[in-house]
Structure formats: structure tokens, C-alpha cells
Amino acid sequence: MPTLALPFPAIDPVLIQVGPLAIRWYALAYIAGLVIGWLLARRLVSRPVLWGGTSPMTPQDLDDALFWATLGVILGGRLGYVLFYNPAFFAQNPADIFAVWKGGMSFHGGLAGTLLALVLFARSRRIPVFSMLDVAAVVAPIGLFFGRLANFINGELWGRPADVPWAIVFPHGGPLPRHPSQLYEAGLEGIVLFLIMLLVVRSGELKRPGVAAGIFGMGYGIGRIIGEFFREPDVQLGYLAFGTTMGMWLSVPLVLAGLGLLLYALKRKPAP
Secondary structure, eight states: OOSSOEEOOOOOSEEEEETTEEEEHHHHHHHHHHHHHHHHHHHHHTOGGGGTSSOSSOHHHHHHHHHHHHHHHHHHHHHHHHHHTOHHHHHHOGGGGGOGGGOOOOHHHHHHHHHHHHHHHHHHHTOOHHHHHHHHHHHHHHHHHHHHHHHHHTTOSOBOBOOSTTOEEOTTSOSSOBOOHHHHHIIIIIIIHHHHHHHHHHTTGGGSTTHHHHHHHHHHHHHHHHHHTTBOOOTTTOOOGGGOOHHHHHHHHHHHHHHHHHHHHHTSOOOO
């Protein structure tokens, strides 16, 4: 092992196993992100003052929305990975599309699935769509944080070779020390973005539907692009044109869409 490298803190990806039933850290990360996000979202809509006097939805609405969001995250995340990151493999092995326990989820796909699910739910309940997306935007960094920690525990999605003192030799990443890019992304997409979203809430911008969702789109996209400079691209894709990665290309439209939504929302008069 190189001198300037930290040993990988080998944590068993399986927390508990009873016979064929295994509880994995990755599954717990999804559950923790959804449940903690749901609890925070209920607090947001329980404070009418944040919305200008009347909340656009009830805590009970969010209880039902949790199920829709869970489906959107799982189905969208898996289909996004299949279509964006390894379509040739899954075209030859279609049965593996459903083998989610083998890994392979795309945030951008999960985002698209969740957006679709929440838009359909909001319309079915006559809830303002942008307000529903604002709530999701505020709590989404929680799930991102736990998800990136689970990536680190699994020793997957490691970073590019590095000579920094905190570089790590990952069990399946070859002999070279690498950036712990999962932790970088946990910080950027999770902690930093969550603090930004809290500032958005405290500044009263929930009274202006679409502002929080727009800032989240821009914030995540920028954070992901920065993180991609330290992250090793998927082996089946490698580097794309001009040294870019698939994660970068998928994040650019998100930044532009977030900017467009933010500008649109800022033109609207906020609730009193």
C-alpha cells in the first residue's frame, strides 16, 4: 500500500443476515432518507407561516405522497441506470433489469421518476405542483447524503487516482489510492445543499412556488459536476468527449432547468 493512503474501513455491506434475508446498509440508506425527509416535510407543511398563511397541502397528503415518491425513486433510479449507464448489457440480459440487489441506481433517473410521481400525485389532490416540488427539494439532500455514505460503505463509485493524504485504496478499485469521492459528494450534494435549502426556507421563499425547486436543481447539478472531477467514471462508459463524464452531461440540463424555473418563480408575486 502506498505511504500516503488510508486503509479502507471495511464495513460489511450487510448489516444483519438471517438465513436468506439480508438487511443491507444501502437499503437502510434509502429508508432513512425517505423517512427522515418525510418527517421534515410534515413539519414544513405544518407551519402555515412559511407559506404565507395557508399551507398548500396537509401532513396527511405527505403520508400518501411518501408511497408515490418511493416508487418514483426506485423505479426511476433503476431504469435510469439501465438506459443511461449500461444499456448494452441489459439489452443482452433483460432479466437483470429487475436484479436491483446487484446494485445499479441512477440519481438522475430517480429524480425523473420522483418528479413524475409527485406531479401526478399533486394533480390528483389538486395541490400546486411547484409547492409539492419545493417540499421535495428541501428534503431531498437528506437522502442524497445517506445514499453517498452507503456508496462508500459498499466500496463502490470510488474516485480517481490521487496522491492526497486522505486517499484510500478501495478493495475493488485496484492497487492505487483514490479520492473518496463518495464522501465529497455526500458533503456537496448532502450537507452543503441541505444548508442552502434551509436558508431558502428561512428567507421565506416557500411563499414563492418554484424557487426552492429551482435552487435545488441548480445546486445539485453544480455539486454533481464538481464531484465528477474527482470520481472515476463507470468502466463501461469511461470518459466522454473532452474528458467529460455521463454524470456531467446529465447534470447540465438539470442546472439549466433549475435556472429557468428559478427565474420564472422570481417573477411571480410572493404570497403575503
